[in-house]
Amino acid sequence: MCAPVIVLLQSSVSVVGVPANLLAAPLVAPATLGGIAVVLLAPLSLPLGVAIAWVAGLPAWGIGAVAHLAARVPWGSLPWPAGPPGALLLAALVLLALLTGPRLVLRGRRHPVVVLACALLVSAAVWPLPQPGWPPPGWVLVVCDVGQGDAAVLRTGPDRALVVDAGPDEAGVARCLDDLGVRRVEAVVLTHLHADHVTGLPTLLDGRGVGEVLTTSVREEDAGAAEQPIVGPLVVRTTAAAGVPLTEVRAGDRLAWGPVQATVLAPARTIRTGSLQNNGSVVLDVRVAGVRLLLLGDAEQEAQRETRRALARLGDPTPVLAMKVAHHGSSNHDPALLRQVRATYGLISVGSDNDYGHPAPRLLGSLRDSGTLAVRTDRGGDLAVVVRDGRGSVVSRR
Structure with missing residues (x-):
């Protein structure tokens, strides 16, 4: 009865809601009665009210524990069409299940093999196949799942790598490097000086033998940038x-670390419109293992136009296998650049449930129009560009 109403509120269907409520139901009465007792007795005797509050708090804590446990169940909440159409659709399906359910149960008892076969087919359809270890053989680039920030790793040797950006915290980039077996970081490129790209730098410099740190030449603070201050100092x-x-x-600098070669496409100058720091991002045109990669930092549309002109001046027809999409999939982008690059894969480093609406539907539409497959860390976890037998692909950790 409640499910269609809930769809109007949150565009999803909980498959664990009923068992979670059954588990929590015995705890509701003692928590409620205890709360009422606190309200009545606390004005008369505060110590007595506090003591009863502790007793009433135990079932309340149990209700919260059930909720947290249910929220962690895989596939516990499924997406559903929003608004009245979604509510009507769910109501119709519930009525259909109620009307046909008894007959289906009866037939299932008579034909258990059919039920088992259907269960196996459904499980095979929704349960992902496990990856044979991490990292996948032949990886050349990994975009780390560090939440709403950026950290990417380019392989330069068996246990060596170049790191592009350091993420919004130290734990995320450290975990990613440990999982990849990287013991030495030959260099760190900080595309720009916003905290979500820089905060993990101390852990990179602690015991990983970093040879050098390279960063943008743009050091100015954005006007009114209290939300995202630069961390140059x-x-x-x-x-x-x-x-x-x-x-x-x-722009124009050429860099090399073992098998990794990179041309700096930006910044060529300080762009005074938009975000000074985002538009001052270091943009890299990378060659490794015979494939071409493009790393855009957080460049906004003004800097992306400059990047488009820089690519045109290079005149290199080599196709781009994968592009690290700028600024976590922000809508502030240059569709003409995406059409010019036509990368096979667009790798988006983005945090789940972020407050910015990233990746923006407009950006995802531009990627589709360019023939680029969007792959996201919030859904796939760490994303690896893999080259095997001269052919490139992308593998997501999940």
């Missing part, structure tokens, strides 16, 4: 304390 202090050289890069 932190980078300077951290690298100086670790004794690691800090170098600025500009």
Whole structure:
């Protein structure tokens, strides 16, 4: 009875709601009665009210524990069409199940083999096949699942790598490198100086033998950027304390670390419109293992137009296998760049349930129009670009 109404509120169907409520139901009465007792007795005797509150708090804690347990059940909540159409559809399906359910149960008892076969087919359809270990053989680039931030790893040797951005915290990038078996970081490229790309730098400099840190030449603070301040002073202090050289890069610079070669496409100049830091991102055109990759940092549409012109000047016809999509899939992008690049895969580093609406539907539409398959860390976890026998593909950890 409640399910169609709930669909109007949150566009999803809970498959664990009924058992969760059955588990919590015995705890509701003592929690409610205890709460009423606290309200009545606390004005007369505060110590007595506090004691009863502790007793009433136990079943309330149990209700919360049931809710948290149910929320962690895989596939516990399924997406559903929003609004009145979704509510009417669910109501119709519930009525259909109530009307046909007894007959189906009776037939199922008579033909258990058919029921078992249907259960196996459904399980095979919804249960993902396990990946044969991580990282996948032949990986050359991994976009780490660090939430709403960026951290990418380019393989330069059996246990060596180049890291592009360090994520919004130290734990995420450290976990990603440990899982990849990276013991030495040959260099760190900080595309720009926003905290969601820089905060994990200290853990990279601690015991991983970082050779150098390269970053953007744009150091200005965005006007009114209290929400996303630059952390340039932190980078300077951290690298100086670790004794690691800090170098600025500009458009036209050519960089190499073992098998990884990169051309810096941006920043060529400071763009005064939009976000100074985002538009000052280091954009890399990378070659590794015979494939071409494009890493856009957080470049907004103004800097993406500059990148489009830089690519045109290069005149290189080599197709782009994978592109690290700019700014977590922000709508502030240049569709003409995506059409020009026509990457096979668009890798989006984005946090689930972020407050920005990333990735934006407009950006996802531009990727589709360009023939680029969008792959997201919020859904797939770590994303690996794999090259085997000269052919490239993308493998998601989940």
